[in-house]
Amino acid sequence: xxxxxVARPREETLxxxxxxxxxxxxxxxxxxxxxxxRDPAFPGLHRVGGVDVSFVKGDSIxxxxxxxxxxxxxxEVVYEDCRMVSLTAPYLSGFLAFREVxxxxxxxxxxxxxEPSLVPQVLFVDGNGVLHPxxxxxxxxxxxxxxxxxxxxxxxxxxxxxxxxxxxxxxxALRSHEHSTKPLYVSVGHRVSLExxxxxxxxCCRFRIPEPVRQADIRSRDHIRRxxxxxxxxxxxxxQEARRPxxxxxxxxxERPGEGRAPEARSPGPxxxxxxxxxxxxxx
Numbered sequence: 517x518x519x520x521x522v523a524r525p526r527e528e529t530l531x532x533x534x535x536x537x538x539x540x541x542x543x544x545x546x547x548x549x550x551x552x553x554r555d556p557a558f559p560g561l562h563r564v565g566g567v568d569v570s571f572v573k574g575d576s577i578x579x580x581x582x583x584x585x586x587x588x589x590x591x592e593v594v595y596e597d598c599r600m601v602s603l604t605a606p607y608l609s610g611f612l613a614f615r616e617v618x619x620x621x622x623x624x625x626x627x628x629x630x631e632p633s634l635v636p637q638v639l640f641v642d643g644n645g646v647l648h649p650x651x652x653x654x655x656x657x658x659x660x661x662x663x664x665x666x667x668x669x670x671x672x673x674x675x676x677x678x679x680x681x682x683x684x685x686x687x688x689a690l691r692s693h694e695h696s697t698k699p700l701y702v703s704v705g706h707r708v709s710l711e712x713x714x715x716x717x718x719x720c721c722r723f724r725i726p727e728p729v730r731q732a733d734i735r736s737r738d739h740i741r742r743x744x745x746x747x748x749x750x751x752x753x754x755x756q757e758a759r760r761p762x763x764x765x766x767x768x769x770x771e772r773p774g775e776g777r778a779p780e781a782r783s784p785g786p787x788x789x790x791x792x793x794x795x796x797x798x799x800x
Contacts, residue, residue, distance in 0.1 A: 541652040565636030566728025570736040581619035582736035598739035613657035638665040640728040647703035659706025666705030
């Protein structure tokens, strides 16, 4: 049975969130801090992570938080952690991190405790980094709290000063491959430059979405499906869930999961956006 939506936070809570964002924003590092980031071939990079939160269809409280780690450059999943969670904060545009990041930080901490050798050297986040109304999106928030290099990859453009959602901006946005009609918005999260973030995003795209985020999404959906015992899809991704009516302003812009274990290796079927060609691949 679907649970009722979380109520809009009170004004004092919103004020606290804004102050917290401002404090954490001061700790963002928007340049390359690792030697492997400075070479276009990324020598020394062996593990890339991805995080995602998928929601139970028709339910704004129950969700699945997923963290996966892939080998690089093979892009094969070597670790996954999918957990059902109960959200305590509503979705409000510009404050996504307060809704989702606590569960993702927990997932990173579990990995550090269980399999420290598999901690990713960089995390791809399904959301924005500094490409955010206050310059501090979910990728920045997660990066600062975990200390990991993070890259924000969003499918929609948030309303940010100096950027307009028009045909001209779409010509400059990153596309995963030359036939893609849907752009991606890559931005700095933490401890990585925009140039390195764009290059790495490009190299991790087999489909439209970078493989670490794509695998985190696939596995979280499958985990919900198995947890609910349904024969077919019972959930939706955050991007789909965001289209449903919500409390507060509207948001602007197939494989087996596990519970924090290393799966068998298998082949998986302001600083703003920038343009980059992509490899030949189908869109998804």
